[in-house]
Amino acid sequence: MILTEKQQMMRELFRKFAETEFTDELLDKLEETGEFDRDIHDKMGKQGFLGVKIPEKYGGQGGDSLAYVLMIEEFARRSLVLSIYANTSNSLGAGPILFCGTEEQKQKYLPPIASGEKIIVFGLTEPGAGSDAGGTLTTAVDDGDCYILNGRKTFISGAPFADWAIIYAKTDPSQRGSRGISMFIMDMDLPGVSLGRNEEKMGIKGYPTSDIVMEDVRVPKDCLLGPLHRGFSVALQTLDGGRLGVAAQSIGLAQGCLDESIRYAKERQQFGQPISRFQAISFMIADMATELEAARQLTYSTAIMKDANTPDASTRCSMAKYYASEMANRAAYNAVQIHGGYGYIKDYKVERMYRDARILPLYEGTSQIQQLVISGNLLR
Ligand code: COS
Numbered sequence: 001m002i003l004t005e006k007q008q009m010m011r012e013l014f015r016k017f018a019e020t021e022f023t024d025e026l027l028d029k030l031e032e033t034g035e036f037d038r039d040i041h042d043k044m045g046k047q048g049f050l051g052v053k054i055p056e057k058y059g060g061q062g063g064d065s066l067a068y069v070l071m072i073e074e075f076a077r078r079s080l081v082l083s084i085y086a087n088t089s090n091s092l093g094a095g096p097i098l099f100c101g102t103e104e105q106k107q108k109y110l111p112p113i114a115s116g117e118k119i120i121v122f123g124l125t126e127p128g129a130g131s132d133a134g135g136t137l138t139t140a141v142d143d144g145d146c147y148i149l150n151g152r153k154t155f156i157s158g159a160p161f162a163d164w165a166i167i168y169a170k171t172d173p174s175q176r177g178s179r180g181i182s183m184f185i186m187d188m189d190l191p192g193v194s195l196g197r198n199e200e201k202m203g204i205k206g207y208p209t210s211d212i213v214m215e216d217v218r219v220p221k222d223c224l225l226g227p228l229h230r231g232f233s234v235a236l237q238t239l240d241g242g243r244l245g246v247a248a249q250s251i252g253l254a255q256g257c258l259d260e261s262i263r264y265a266k267e268r269q270q271f272g273q274p275i276s277r278f279q280a281i282s283f284m285i286a287d288m289a290t291e292l293e294a295a296r297q298l299t300y301s302t303a304i305m306k307d308a309n310t311p312d313a314s315t316r317c318s319m320a321k322y323y324a325s326e327m328a329n330r331a332a333y334n335a336v337q338i339h340g341g342y343g344y345i346k347d348y349k350v351e352r353m354y355r356d357a358r359i360l361p362l363y364e365g366t367s368q369i370q371q372l373v374i375s376g377n378l379l380r
Contacts, residue, residue: 045116
């Protein structure tokens, strides 16, 4: 696929921002402290990146899914964790509000999300409802002017510093499985909301993750998002877009691995010549580049099909996520292998990329869940 001139310019803009702003010092600081960096987040907001996919009338840039993919790819090429900063607002955060929010809700929530003034997170997963996301145990009970929420959401990226969370809760226990679930926009400052501990993660350090605990939280009725008892299909619809975003992160990270591998292979001398001259190394690089390009084309075309709402768009989002995230892990493995012992040392970027890559086939649905979605749609 050949990008238009406008798309190439956008790519250039995203790349330049990442290369200029995602400095080695910042990346090291994120690794060392594990803390959220509000400054870089706010800079992304000022540039309009946090609302790339949010319509202009709600303060965003009104970009399409391909523009969003190009941004996430370029950010992840330099830093996976910083691509997450720009991802949540555009994807899992704003998605459900865009899909089924009332006009009032869109006007209230979307502009501050797009500007970065407010941060919203996605609360679906629970300790006992991971892959089986429809098995949610959190409850929301109608109490006149509000719903009373009780439960625990787990592994919620961004929870420690979020202003709002989209919470999925069972509103009709008589309905079985994933039915009878509703969505709420919960203010994180409400009485009864608390956080679990900050999780110590293998990678993507610098974007804290914790549980959200809800004990008799009174959420006003106007915070119900979308139709009562019918929230789960909106979660899956939102995750389609999220999975496309993870595919974009995967190709960005893999490109970073390839860049580092080519540079190192040309520099590193063994047996009296650069290791790039050995087929054992050069063939690994050929494989990385070929698989990466296949994943990139799948991801770009999926972005276009998603916007065109083709019947197979959802299947393709799962395919892109599945293939690209597994490919990124092979790329990270090969990058460390090409670096040899140095690849195992923190001074080299591929050490971090290798750890970061491991999240890609896990979050927003494991590879096995993607296989389930793809095969389920084909064999229905
Ligand atoms: N878009 C819109 N609606 C969808 C949809 C999609 N892509 N996929 C399914 N639906 C609808 C179905 O039509 C069904 O609607 P009805 O209740 O009206 O029949 C409803 O959503 C439930 O679908 P389904 O029966 O397929 O749900 P299951 O409970 O069987 O779950 C899996 C299916 C396992 C695929 C789903 O739970 C899943 O994706 N799990 C992984 C969750 C995940 O990614 N977690 C990551 C954490 S969030 S960062």
